[in-house]
Amino acid sequence: MTYREKTMPGPTILIDDAFEVELMRTMFSSTSYYDSQHYGHDDVRVALDKIYHGKCAYCETRIEPVATPQVDHYRPVNTYTGEYPPGQRQNHRGYYWLGYEWTNLVLSCPACNGTKSSKFHLSNPANRVTEAPALVAYLPNYPEHLASSASFSVEDPLLINPERKNPDIHLAVNYYGLLEPINDSPYGQATIDICDLNWDKLYENRLAVMSKIIDEINTQLYKRYRRDGLALTEGQFKESLFTIFKKILERTTVTKQYNMVGRCMIAKFEDLILPDIEDLYQRKVMKYFIEFLQTR
Numbered sequence: 001m002t003y004r005e006k007t008m009p010g011p012t013i014l015i016d017d018a019f020e021v022e023l024m025r026t027m028f029s030s031t032s033y034y035d036s037q038h039y040g041h042d043d044v045r046v047a048l049d050k051i052y053h054g055k056c057a058y059c060e061t062r063i064e065p066v067a068t069p070q071v072d073h074y075r076p077v078n079t080y081t082g083e084y085p086p087g088q089r090q091n092h093r094g095y096y097w098l099g100y101e102w103t104n105l106v107l108s109c110p111a112c113n114g115t116k117s118s119k120f121h122l123s124n125p126a127n128r129v130t131e132a133p134a135l136v137a138y139l140p141n142y143p144e145h146l147a148s149s150a151s152f153s154v155e156d157p158l159l160i161n162p163e164r165k166n167p168d169i170h171l172a173v174n175y176y177g178l179l180e181p182i183n184d185s186p187y188g189q190a191t192i193d194i195c196d197l198n199w200d201k202l203y204e205n206r207l208a209v210m211s212k213i214i215d216e217i218n219t220q221l222y223k224r225y226r227r228d229g230l231a232l233t234e235g236q237f238k239e240s241l242f243t244i245f246k247k248i249l250e251r252t253t254v255t256k257q258y259n260m261v262g263r264c265m266i267a268k269f270e271d272l273i274l275p276d277i278e279d280l281y282q283r284k285v286m287k288y289f290i291e292f293l294q295t296r
């Protein structure tokens with residue numbers, strides 16, 4: 001998960017005459033009557049695609065071409081049910097006034113969207129906003145509907161909204177490729193649980209990113225210390241390590257899949273990469289890594 005700024009205005013398709021009728025129908029029902037042709041219109045998907053670089057806002061998997069990107073309502077619009085943490089079960093008709101609200105829409109892969117479903121937990125459920133702001137109840141895209149509006153300031157959602165909260169403060173990748181909460185962050189833990197961000201394929205994919213780097217470092221170590229007279233000089237070895245470290249850096253760019261892994265490889269190099277380097281050479285690799293960071 002990576003912090004994203006949504007500075008561009010929402011596509012005009014989101015301002016629609018049908019909104020009022022759909023809102024009224026959704027309000028008195030447990031079903032959403034919002035037209036997915038509007039909030040999930042190509043214009044909306046293209047705009048979100050630019051913000052999220054074609055990656056799922058939650059798991060950071062590149063969605064196309066293996067699946068079709070979906071437009072997820074961060075605050076669920078039709079109904080709210082959930083059992084997280086255990087015992088906090090409640091029924092709620094959802095944030096029915098946010099069907100076409102641009103700041104409530106994120107790009108999601110089908111897996112995360114389906115797993116998240118209508119789960120939306122707060123640190124204190126008593127603070128839940130259950131009604132549309134009074135003055136603007138039936139108008140779309142009103143300032144009081146914005147995710148940043150005063151109307152929502154009382155809520156403290158546990159699911160990290162990558163447009164509102166920096167995930168790097170709450171989530172990190174560990175040695176096994178699993179996401180874990182930083183300092184027991186309840187936001188980090190809830191986000192992992194709600195979107196199931198540690199299911200097999202996801203942690204394996206994150207692990208593969210790290211394994212590739214580790215393999216490349218070990219290959220260069222082999223080349224440096226081979227005994228057939230063809231060993232790399234120390235200078236050549238350092239140069240090839242720097243080339244690998246550059247790849248770690250490139251991994252942090254926002255267009256890359258799982259770029260949180262890149263950020264964590266930099267921040268937690270000792271924990272994620274070094275343990276798989278032979279003991280004898282760990283200090284040397286670490287020394288060059290620090291030198292690389294200082295000279296970049």
Ligand SMILES: [Zn+2]
Nearest residue numbers: 056059109112
């Ligand atoms: Zn996803």
